Amino acid sequence: MTPPFRAPATAPASGPSPRQSKVATPGPEARAALAWLHGARFLTTASRLDQLPVSELPEIAFVGRSNAGKSSAINRLTQQKRLAFASRTPGRTQHINLFDLGPRDAVEARLADLPGYGYAAVERAAKLRWQEVMAQYLELRRALHGVVLLADARLGLTDLDQRLLALVAPRVANGEVRLLVLLTKVDKLNRSEAQKALREAGDALAALGTESADIGVTTFSALSGQGVPDVAEALRSWVPAAPAVDP
Numbered sequence: 001m002t003p004p005f006r007a008p009a010t011a012p013a014s015g016p017s018p019r020q021s022k023v024a025t026p027g028p029e030a031r032a033a034l035a036w037l038h039g040a041r042f043l044t045t046a047s048r049l050d051q052l053p054v055s056e057l058p059e060i061a062f063v064g065r066s067n068a069g070k071s072s073a074i075n076r077l078t079q080q081k082r083l084a085f086a087s088r089t090p091g092r093t094q095h096i097n098l099f100d101l102g103p104r105d106a107v108e109a110r111l112a113d114l115p116g117y118g119y120a121a122v123e124r125a126a127k128l129r130w131q132e133v134m135a136q137y138l139e140l141r142r143a144l145h146g147v148v149l150l151a152d153a154r155l156g157l158t159d160l161d162q163r164l165l166a167l168v169a170p171r172v173a174n175g176e177v178r179l180l181v182l183l184t185k186v187d188k189l190n191r192s193e194a195q196k197a198l199r200e201a202g203d204a205l206a207a208l209g210t211e212s213a214d215i216g217v218t219t220f221s222a223l224s225g226q227g228v229p230d231v232a233e234a235l236r237s238w239v240p241a242a243p244a245v246d247p
C-alpha cells in the first residue's frame with residue numbers, strides 16, 4: 001500500500017543546493033499564494049484560550065521549540081520584517097498572536113504564532129501553564145485548520161516535538177487538521193545533511209499517516225528564502241478562497 005505521506009516539494013535532491021541562496025522564480029500559483037500571505041495583518045494577542053476570538057475562520061498555527069524560527073518564518077512568508085517578533089532571546093513570544101489573511105472585508109483565514117516550548121530558562125510554573133494552553137489549543141480549538149511545526153534542521157524532531165505531535169495526531173489522522181513540518185535554518189546545512197534531515201523527519205512522520213491525513217515535510221530557510229514559495233502554496237491550498245460575490 002502506498003503511504004499517504006506526501007513527498008516534499010522542495011527536497012534538495014531535485015532543488016537547488018541548500019547552500020545556494022538563489023531561489024527559483026515562483027510560478028503563478030506560488031506568486032498568488034505569496035501575495036495572499038503578504039497581506040497579513042495583526043489581529044490580536046492572547047495569553048489564554050478564552051481570550052481568543054470565537055471564530056470558525058480557518059487558523060494555521062505555527063508551533064515549535066523556542067528558537068526554532070517560528071517568528072522569522074512568519075515574517076519571511078508575509079514579507080513583513082516585524083509582524084511576528086523575532087529575537088535572539090529565546091522564549092520572547094509569550095502569547096498567541098493572531099494575524100488576518102485575505103481581503104479586509106472578507107477575512108479568509110488566520111495565522112497563529114504560538115509560544116515556543118523547551119526553553120530551559122523559563123520558570124517552571126510559566127512552562128507548565130503554557131504547556132496546558134498549548135495542549136488545549138491543539139486539542140480543542142475548533143478553528144484550528146492546519147499546523148506548521150518548525151524544527152531546527154540540525155536537531156530534527158525532538159522528544160518535545162513528538163509530544164506536541166501526539167496531542168494533535170488524532171485530528172491530523174482524521175483529516176480535520178493538516179500538518180506541514182518545516183526543517184528550518186537549512187542554510188546552515190550542506191546538501192547531504194539536508195537530505196538526511198528530510199529522510200529522518202519523513203520516517204518519524206510516516207507513523208501519523210492515514211488515508212485522510214494531509215502531512216508534508218520540507219526544508220526551509222527564513223534567511224535564504226529556500227522553501228518560501230512552496231510553503232506559501234501549501235498554506236494557500238489549505239484554505240478555500242472566498243467565493244466571488246455576484247455583481
Ligand SMILES: Nc1nc2c(ncn2[C@@H]2O[C@H](COP(=O)(O)OP(=O)(O)OP(=O)(O)O)[C@@H](O)[C@H]2O)c(=O)[nH]1
Pocket residue numbers: 064065066067068069070071072073085086087088089090091092093114115116117184185186187188220221222223224
Ligand atoms: N541562519 C538562520 N537563522 C535563523 C533562521 N530563522 C531564524 N533564525 C534565527 O534563530 C533565532 C530564533 O528565531 P525566532 O524566529 O525568534 O524563533 P522562534 O521560534 O519564534 O522563538 P520563540 O519566539 O522563542 O519561540 C533568531 O536569532 C533568528 O535570527 C534561518 O532560516 N536561518
Ligand SMILES: [Mg+2]
Pocket residue numbers: 070071072085086087092093116
Ligand atoms: Mg517567536
